[in-house]
Amino acid sequence: MKTYLPFIVAGLTNGSIYGMAAVGLVLTYKTSGIFNFAHGAQAALAAYLMFEFRERVGMPWPLAGLLSLLLAGVVAGLILERGAYLLASASVAARVTATVGLLVFIQGVLIAIFGSASLPIKAFLPQKLVKLPGVNVRGEQIIIVALVLVAVGGLYLFFTRAKLGLATQAVVDDPALLGLAGTSPTAVRRFAWLVGSCFAAASGMLLAPTLALDARLLTLLVFFAFGAAAVGAFSSLPLTYLGGIGIGIGAALVTKVVGEHGWQGPVQSLPVNLPFIVLFVALLVTPTRKLVERGSQVVRRPLAPLTFSRRTNLVGGAAGLAVAVVVPHVVGAKLPIYITALAYVILFASLGLLVRTSGQVSLCHIAFAAVGASTAARAVGAGFPWPLAVLVAGLMAVPIGALLAIPAIRLSGVYLAIATFGFGLVMQRLFYASMFMFGGTFAIRSPRPKLGGLHTNTDVGYYYVVLGVAVACLALVVLVRRSRMGRLLRAFADAPTAVDAHGTNTNELKVLVFSLSAFMAGIAGALIGPITGTAAAASGVDVGGFDFSVSLLLITVLFVAGRQPVLSAVVGSVLLVVIPSYATGETAQKWNPIIFGSLAILAAIVGGRSLVEWLRSSRRLRERAAEGSPVRARAAVPELSLEGAR
């Protein structure tokens, strides 16, 4: 027992921080219906600010801490409250994309300013050892546990005792009613975002000294909060706090056990992945009725995407194809970038099928591509002919996609997004290094095809191979959208209940669309590896990486690229892959997340449409606003209709 105590103490300390971050997350979600994926990025922001003020400007730590709390907590909280208000009636996909965009944006800014390498950071709380029975504890640990207990306990008391606290609980259930009762829902929301943001900021500042200052790591670590929030069913604050503690201690104990037995391989990363596993399991076992989707009752009617005439489609398609055919002869040494771009066209098309056509959010799309890339490489290595290997790669991704349809059947909207997010992370952290995928070196040889007498292993030859596959995939998307399945999927995106009520089982539809989308993403992945000759689990789009952060970039770019199934795939790929390649040096890598993160937020706020669509539709929206809401007005006065009956 004694050997476990230090681990329990360390776990309790980290767990308290996760608990606090998670309570902040749940608080904002409950009051605004916006699940803040950028919560961890906010924590990272606070930690970096404190580092800057304290170690570079030279302020004493209490002042630096307070200033960081003011900026990353209070000011950011007020800004986020406004953003959440603007997003209140947006679709689920738009709400998810907006905060994912914010995550990408904040992380991008931090990396652009401070670099992506982790920085050493000095502890600011007392490190003196205190002797307790059986274990030595650092002063810092006692302070953190006590501080969080006071903060969370105070919030809980406030909720159960104070008027504003009680009102906070009511605000999402019925903001209008609360307004009538004399409490401003805006004040309540502002309060929640203030507290939630301050909790995020504080957790970032407390967590950074025990690790290192690393934007990616910090953003990810406060995702530990997701697991804790899931324990509290994204609703109960005390359970969420306890969930954080439990995850902290659990992770520490697993570390101890794994270390003791000297286990190797993926199991070593089990401690850091525990929260995602908790998250995934909690989402799978929590009764659906407890996972109430907040704020989804007020979603505005979606508008139809822009459509073009048949003639425009044909002429545009032919022109696009002509340009694509000429590309290898005009771009010179940049050709590999264009091959990557073609593979990304397939990736965007498959994501669009899922997100735009069927209205379901996937934050793990690159994981399907990773499965495809590693499978194709291994299949070719095992002597499969190249085309068959690519096909097998796509097929291998299908069961993974179908597996993800299981949470999709149980969960909808934002909970599905959270589940896919956790799934993508678990895939990367537990399976990328496995011998089935990229192996311990995270890289695997992936040769180009030798098809008959054609020079398909040269850059130009391989470009045309990938072009052929991309055109086939786009044709498949068009075919699917025009088929019965496409009609049912579009109907499902607009009104899933009605599809069931008319005789088609929507669960089957979900499995189908996830499988098809995963298949295409798997093919895209299989095509990416041979560009450099190596399929690698590295980060970054330009190097053909499969890091989970690419999934987040994909969905933000898709939102910026619009909603036409084929055009948005091409536009998205040009935006994400081609244009940045013409920026010099590291600039593109730096600016990509910043630009797409902010554009995605904008696109989500203007209604999940591209800007062109928004301009066209604003007229229709005004007309609709003028029409008012006769439904509510009518239902409230039944006696008038009685009079009409006489």
Next chain:
Amino acid sequence: MSLTAEPLAAAGPVVDAPDLVVEHLTVRFGGLVAVDDVSLQARGGVITGLIGPNGAGKTTTFNACTGLNSPTAGTVHLGPRKLDGHSSAWRARLGLGRTFQRMELFDTMTVAENIGLGREALVAGRRRWTGRLFATPAEGTLCHDAAARAMEHCGIPHLAGSTVGDLSTGQRRLVELARAMAGGFRFLLLDEPSSGLDVSETELFAGILNGLVEREGIGILLVEHDMALVRAVCSYIYVLDFGRLIYEGSAADVLSAEIVKAAYLGSEAAEVH
């Protein structure tokens, strides 16, 4: 997917008009009893009303009939077939259709597509494998014709090409009804179909409903707030309050019953008098 035998096809005009029979239905949400031991029988070939104040359990009863919630107790039959435990889609394929209070329409699609899907979703649900994914030309014609008939009946052929999200509430109500009609269901549950309609639109709607029952011979259970519509179309009425059945009778009986006035219409009704 249900492993139970597929229900019989109900294509074309309905020859048999099954009753919808609810027996001792109880639905609890945690500690709240939303529907408490409700029994009712809605006959085929006529329109039956289900009225009551907000929160009386009307929509919950509907959801129990169509499989959107799990009742704590009680059974639901459509004709001789027991529906309990089956999915929403299965019940639809058996011939039980519905509309929604909050109008579950395919907003980004056109009126014709919406109404055509009313039949296509049913056809797709009955087919296997590729039939679920791709329509045969014959099925395409079938859905198109069903949609055309339904639009004709509801007087909205001129809206066929409009996007549903852009329509007025009254037009949207008609689209939802037409979509349910195109499904060729043998029994329809209509959840407050006239809310949001003005007086003339409601009159029009009553005519369409009566015409539908006459022509297709199907039964309808109607949840409705609008007494004008209830009076105009319902042959028999059930009244719910706080999840319990408090009265049943003919339209004239119910509208003059004191207990109904007290429970449903409240003091505001007295002021109207």
